[in-house]
Amino acid sequence: MKFKKLRRIYRTLFPVKFSEEQKFINKLKASSLIKEFKQFNSLFVLKFYNDELIYLRDQSHSDYAVFNQMFILEEYKTVSSILKLNIEFNSKESVLIDAGANVGFATIYLNQNLSFNKIFCIEPSKENFKILKKNTAALNSKHILFLINKALSGSENVCFTIENDFRDGKDWSITTKESDSGDIKGITLNEIVKKNNLQEITLLKIDIEGAERFVFESSSDLSFLDITKVIVIEIHDEFNIRANIYSILEQKQFILIESGETTIGINKKHLKF
Template sequence: MKKKIRIKKALQYFGVPAVIDSIKAQYFGGSELFSIKLDYLEHPLSLRLLGSDVPTFKKIFIEQEYDFHTNIPPKVIVDAGANVGFTSVYLANKFPECKIISIEPEAENFEVLKLNTKPYKNIVAIQAALWNENKKINLVDPGKGSWGFTAEDSDDNDADLIDAVTVDYLLEHYKLGHIDILKIDIEGSEKEVFDDTSKWLSNVNSIVIELHERMKQGCNRSFYTGTPGFNVEWQKGENVFIARDEEVMSPR
């Protein structure tokens, strides 16, 4: 199946030659990756003009949906559902001294994520899904593009299953101690992740999440029930921000 080319947006942000090269790559073979250098990024950024990388680029770098204020720079960020690494790169430039754990389960996305995050020594890239158990689960493509893969529980021993990890596993395995910012965009799996937060919530200072109630009923209830003790909340774009207090995070 041919990937959708968002011509108008791609032309607006990247120009005619880049779009022509992408169309040639789709129909005649070759690399789909396009490289761009933004003034405020330390290193060039790679993306695919075919599929969903362009609207993701717009969301993060044009609309600045992850722009917020902190009185104390964060030391640890977890980016779950990192896709091709745009948010991790954005935050690595915003907070260059911060350690960032960047998690993405889908193989093609993860390859681009590795390319984007490799120059940043403060980013650790992990191919896995965030879940409520440390196990193997299934990754499903519902046909929404590279940003729409969903995780499903599985009891099979299929070789194609992917690794799933919990927040408390990340805290322990990577010796994080705490998480200043937990960013989550996991296409409905937040329902499972926030079903029981008792083992890790006290070690998280703020959360940035895109909720997917439209994809999986119960996501909103699971998230809000599972996050007591957060006194600051606001929304920007598709993201909900919550923090324990304004010293941790507040709107810009």
């Protein structure tokens, strides 16, 4: 007993200094969601208790922070509840569009709770897109899945470059900038709607690190909102666009709810009551 007390005192006075990698691994070990995990260089493969696999990169990336937001803090729990309780949800016709899909955690979380028929993931970063493909591979057998390595745009035939100087500069904070010489093609929501003959967008999630200012420009075609039942959008106030987006959504008959960092819009035309 004396030895244990002495050891506790010693550890208090001289705490063990873990490397950033070991701190990261300790987080994974401590998670109640993770049954087991394996490491392959900088890539980790996590197994949930339902045996679902999740891929994420090491501590030099933002993947764990997004994992924490989606699966531990359940950032989109409110929007899932709103859809279940207030919107007519036909699983055979339901459509999820995840703009700013990152590595796919939001898509996985939302689909776990609602199970969409068609899923569109839009992600401009080639590196994020590689992990997105791994994380959504299992969805192919049960859903109609479209992975789009482009930038969400407000206008057709626009190209973009990746900007890495937004916020903390990590993978979850990259933003896009319109550029005639850009190597990333843009895609509009209306192009997706027309090409796939969509009759509804059940849930539209937009988290594109400030590039929402392009989508909601006054000159943009916003007709996709007419068939959107619920929108969840993270608005980045660095660009002073919140009031404009709120005004557009209210004109389109959306009821707005602020939930954490996101704004949820519910289309009045599609309420059950």
